[in-house]
Structure formats: C-alpha cells, structure tokens
Amino acid sequence: MRAIAAYSKSSSFVVSFVFISLLMLGVGFNIYTLRVANEDLLIRESQAAILADIGGFRSLYNAAGRQAVLQAVDERLANHTNDFLYYLKDKNDNYIAGNLSDWPKDNINVIKNGVLDIQVSLLQKHQNPAANKIPPEQAQRAIAMLIEFSNKDSLLVARSVQDIEFAVSIAQTSSWVMIIILCVVALSSLALAYYVVSRINKISDTADAIIQTGDLSDRLYVESSWDDLSKLTLALNQLLDKIEQSVKAISSVSDNIAHDLRTPLTRLKSHIESIDNHEQKQALIAECDNLMGIFNSLLRISDIENSAKQAGFESVNLDIVLEDAIDLYSPLIEEKNIELESHTEAVKDFVGDKNLLFQAFANVLDNAIKFTPAHGIIHVSLSVSSDGIVLFSVDDSGKGVDSKSLDKLTRRFFREEKSRSTSGNGLGLSLVSAIISLHGGKIWFEKSHISSTKMPADNEGLRCAFSLAYNKY
Amino acid sequence: MKILLVEDEPTVAQFIQKGLTDSGHVVDHAADGNKGLSLAVSGQYDVVILDRMLPEMDGIDVLNEYRSQGLQTPTLILSAKNKVDDKVKGLRAGADDYLTKPFAFEELLARVEILGSRVANSASAETNMVLGDLYLDLINRKVTRDSKVIDLQSKEFKLLEYLMHNPNKIVTRAMLLEKVWEYNFDPQTNVIDVHISRLRNKIDKGFDYPMIETIRGAGYMISSR
Numbered sequence: 001m002r003a004i005a006a007y008s009k010s011s012s013f014v015v016s017f018v019f020i021s022l023l024m025l026g027v028g029f030n031i032y033t034l035r036v037a038n039e040d041l042l043i044r045e046s047q048a049a050i051l052a053d054i055g056g057f058r059s060l061y062n063a064a065g066r067q068a069v070l071q072a073v074d075e076r077l078a079n080h081t082n083d084f085l086y087y088l089k090d091k092n093d094n095y096i097a098g099n100l101s102d103w104p105k106d107n108i109n110v111i112k113n114g115v116l117d118i119q120v121s122l123l124q125k126h127q128n129p130a131a132n133k134i135p136p137e138q139a140q141r142a143i144a145m146l147i148e149f150s151n152k153d154s155l156l157v158a159r160s161v162q163d164i165e166f167a168v169s170i171a172q173t174s175s176w177v178m179i180i181i182l183c184v185v186a187l188s189s190l191a192l193a194y195y196v197v198s199r200i201n202k203i204s205d206t207a208d209a210i211i212q213t214g215d216l217s218d219r220l221y222v223e224s225s226w227d228d229l230s231k232l233t234l235a236l237n238q239l240l241d242k243i244e245q246s247v248k249a250i251s252s253v254s255d256n257i258a259h260d261l262r263t264p265l266t267r268l269k270s271h272i273e274s275i276d277n278h279e280q281k282q283a284l285i286a287e288c289d290n291l292m293g294i295f296n297s298l299l300r301i302s303d304i305e306n307s308a309k310q311a312g313f314e315s316v317n318l319d320i321v322l323e324d325a326i327d328l329y330s331p332l333i334e335e336k337n338i339e340l341e342s343h344t345e346a347v348k349d350f351v352g353d354k355n356l357l358f359q360a361f362a363n364v365l366d367n368a369i370k371f372t373p374a375h376g377i378i379h380v381s382l383s384v385s386s387d388g389i390v391l392f393s394v395d396d397s398g399k400g401v402d403s404k405s406l407d408k409l410t411r412r413f414f415r416e417e418k419s420r421s422t423s424g425n426g427l428g429l430s431l432v433s434a435i436i437s438l439h440g441g442k443i444w445f446e447k448s449h450i451s452s453t454k455m456p457a458d459n460e461g462l463r464c465a466f467s468l469a470y471n472k473y
Numbered sequence: 474m475k476i477l478l479v480e481d482e483p484t485v486a487q488f489i490q491k492g493l494t495d496s497g498h499v500v501d502h503a504a505d506g507n508k509g510l511s512l513a514v515s516g517q518y519d520v521v522i523l524d525r526m527l528p529e530m531d532g533i534d535v536l537n538e539y540r541s542q543g544l545q546t547p548t549l550i551l552s553a554k555n556k557v558d559d560k561v562k563g564l565r566a567g568a569d570d571y572l573t574k575p576f577a578f579e580e581l582l583a584r585v586e587i588l589g590s591r592v593a594n595s596a597s598a599e600t601n602m603v604l605g606d607l608y609l610d611l612i613n614r615k616v617t618r619d620s621k622v623i624d625l626q627s628k629e630f631k632l633l634e635y636l637m638h639n640p641n642k643i644v645t646r647a648m649l650l651e652k653v654w655e656y657n658f659d660p661q662t663n664v665i666d667v668h669i670s671r672l673r674n675k676i677d678k679g680f681d682y683p684m685i686e687t688i689r690g691a692g693y694m695i696s697s698r
Contacts, residue, residue: 359658
C-alpha cells in the first residue's frame, strides 16, 4: 500500500506536532513566569517598602516625637504619587491622623514577622485626591505593619495590593486565553493535517489502482481548485493524460510497425517463392517465418504488459491446464526419453486467463525439454500452500544457467552464450514473465532441486518457479 | 469465393485485399459499418471478414444486425486486441471464427477458405467420414485405412477428425491448437509437428501414398490422391 497508514509518517502531522510542541513550550514558559512573579513576590516587595517607611517613622518619633510623625503622615498623604495608607491613633484608640476610615478589626491575617494581610476602607472626608479614584467605603486588600511608639500611640502603615491583584488576574486570564488558543490551534492543525493526509491517501489510492489495473484512463478526483493539493491533482491528471497519449501513440506505432513490416515481409516471401533452388527457398521462407514469429511475440508481450488486469479473466482449473500442457508436450518428452515426474494438486476456480496460463506452462515446459539431455529428468510440481499461494515449479536436468544470469532470463532477447546454438528467440520467458505479472504473481529462477545423484554429469539444472495468489473465482 | 471485407484501416484492408485477390478470390471492401452492413445484407458473399472496431457502427453490431435478418453468411471477426471478452462477445453474436491482429496472412487465408467451404458440409450430423481409403467411424471412434484398423490415441483421433473435416484445405497450427487442444496460444517450437508426425506414422506409413502434407510456412493439408 502506498497510502499513509501511520499518521506519524505524514509530514503535515509531524509539522503540526512540532508547532503544537512549540506552542506548549511557550505557554509553559508563560505559566512559569507567572508562578515566579506571583503575589508572594509582589507582597514581599510591598513589605520591604512598608518596613523602610516604618523605619523612617520610628526615627522621626525618636527625634521629634508625635508632632513630627503627624506632620510626616500629612505630608506623605498630600503627595499624589504616594500609595501608602496610614492610620495613627492614640492609646485610647482615638483617630489622630491618616487616610483610613477605621482601625482594622476583622479579617486580619498575620503573614509573618508582624506583617498583616488586612481589609481596609479609605477615609471618605479626607481631601486626598486619591480618595476620588477609589469609591469610598469599598474595602480593599492591603499589606500592613504596625508600630507602637513609646507614648502608646500606634501607627498602621499599609499598602494596597488591589492593583497587584488586578495585574495577577489579568495575567491569569491572558494565560487561559493562550491555552484556549493553543487548543484551537492544535485541533485545527490536526484537522488540517488529517485533511491533507486523507487527500494524499486518495491520490495515492488512485495511483495504486492505476498501477494495479494498468488502466491509464483512470483519473484523480478533483474536489476543488483553490489549494495546492488540487493543483497537484490537476497536474497529475495532466501527467496521466500525457502518459495515456504516449502509451496509445506507442502501441499504435508498434501496431503500425507490425503492419508496415508485415506487408514487405509477405512481398519478400512471394519473391522467394519464385526462386528455383528448392533448398535455398525453404531456408529463406523459414527465416521469413522466424522474423514474423519474433514480431508476433514482441507485440504479444507488449500487449499483455499493457492490458488491464481483469479483462478476460475467468474461472480456470489450473491443474487441468497444466495437465493439458504436459499432454501437448508428451511426444517431445517421449522422443528424448526424458523421465517426467509430476506432482499436481487440484487448483480449482483460479481467476485468470486460461489461454495465457497455458502459454506460460507450455513455454516453461518447452524450455525444460529443450535444455534437458536425452534420458534426463524433469520434475513438475503444482501445489497450494496453506496461506493460499499457488506454487508452480519445473526442474530440469540440463546444463543450468550461470548464477549471474539467473535474473536476466526474463529480459527480452536475452540468451545465454552457451544456449545460442539452440533454437528460440529469447522471448519465451519474457512472455511468461508478462503473463505471471498480469496475474499478480512472481517468477524466479534457481538451481535445480533434482538431487545430484540423478543429474547427468556436470549438469546443474535449472528451476523455473512462479507463485500466484490463489483468488477463488 | 466472393468475400466481403469490412475494415477501416486502409493499410490493413489493402494488405488483406491484395492477398486474397492473389489467392484467386473476389474481394469487396467497405470502410465503415454502415456500408459493410448494406453490402452484407445483399447476400451475395460466401464469407464476411469483419473488423471489430469500425467507425459509424461497431463490428459486433453489424454482425448482430444481419444475423437478425436471417443472413447466415460465415463471418470471421478481426480484433486489434488479444482480449478474451472481445472474443466471447464476437462468438456470442454469431461469428464463426475469430482472429486477433496482428496475424499472418496465411492464417487468415486458411481460416477464410475453411469458412467458405463450411456451408456445404455442416448440414448433416456426421456419424462417419471418408476420404479416399481412410474411414473414420465417429461413434465407435474407429479408424481404418485400406480396411486395416488403425489404433489412435484420443488426441490423435481428434486431430485426424479435424483434418478430415477440412479436406484439401490448409489447416494452420494455431487452428489445430484451437480446435483440438482448445487453447489459443502460440507454440514456440515444433510441438504440433511432432504430433502430426506421430499421426503420419500411423495412417501414412506402409500405405500407397501419404495423405497428410506439410505446407511450408502455413500448416497441413489432408487429401486423397
């Protein structure tokens, strides 16, 4: 199968996985950054600022007492850029200064080292412009610290973390959005990859079908014309058009060659008929017939190679066809006193072309008989394996074939040096090979399996075998 | 014989026409199906040679048409492709013989001559055949020559029977393979010759004259003197 079976072998899937991994890395980094730059960090920073402020107040008090502290609070509150919150009270809990409405009582959490996490409200009537920014009475979260001066005054220094919380929530929202985008991107890129793979599979399925059936008139299905794959499909269809045209042109050329050369050959033959020398005449006519035979064989091979697989297939009893072929050749076998051993299993209802299969058996037998010496042995076997493969083999006891030449035997006009003296045109096995591949089978050659004790001296013998898938009719 | 050739390819038509004329036949040529049909229905021909692929009207359609009009002229179909379904279609439509291109002219000539003579001897269901002093009993499958019983194997009998069906006519090797062995194929070597020589050994050896003659480059012919 040429279709992409495993999606991991598809480039578009690999690309989408790479992109998804990169995006996940990005989101991971984002989440990590958020984790590091979280509330704790921001709170710690606020805490440091508060500590520094408190240090300032403490030294002010030590130097100049309550009045200096009071003045400093007012000064700081008057400064617009200041984001500190203050509440100064005396030992009887009376308000002295600051911009908070109340001394915090509820919801006080001690974080550590006297740092408090509290809810505060701003003082409504305070003239600080900051009061206008935030609606009054609305509680907000703040980080605070407390100092008690030696006159039992208490100062609460706080810093709002409202803005920090806001920033954190925005960052969280944005990372959720990113995760959602990632999911959408991942899903759509997987869908895209699936779409691409399924279309490529469709293209390769059609290509496969064309290879299998040899039917060049088949075309790829064009779904649309907007994208690159459609353009590829169109280009492939144009390529198929071109190939089909060329194949047609070639076959018409070879048909023409057959006709064009047959006429002069026939003319030549009629000229030869008028030659007086009888012996010479017969020899020349035989040569003419030989030429005609070569043309016919060549045309037949190319015809079989180009024909569609199923055309003319019928139910064939392969064992009967083989027996008929053996029967046809039995006089030749008897003439040379060859010992023929045949084991044929019944192969009923094989799907194939009866005449072509007969031709294949006949050609292989013909070769075996031709190359086996008188009083030699030929083994013929036809069997069906347990996994439904038909195996045919013919072992002869001839000289054999040089191991380097074994895979060249089915080439057109190939003849071994030592067999050049025997009759034949080097097309017989090409024809067999074309027939076997038309039936979806395989043909191969090896050293004969006949035991060497039965083999004539110095002979290796040759086995010609082919395997065919046993598709019942 | 008067032969109608329906063939659209000019080179092939010319090649066949010339060959048949040289062999002493009269040939009319039609280059398309319509013209072929109108000539064929005139009923003046002994044999029709019909190309499978024709412009205007397919060869099979032409054949169907004149067969349906009750015309029984022996017909040989020519086809460019060696495809069995084509052959089956042609024979089902009532063709008497079938030949795939490319073919040797001798093959066509032999087949046409046998088709032309078929009308004469196809009428009676034969039970025996006689040619000179050779006698074939088709029911008991017995052969005698000059009253001497000859023992033949079943393939040899079939071979002789087919030859006897067409006395004094050339029978090609391909025709023998088709009719006797019932396979349509191209033998590489002289395997048919070996069968014929075995048959000859039995029916010709030791008798006055040989009946089976080899026609070089074409086939065989059986005849009495």
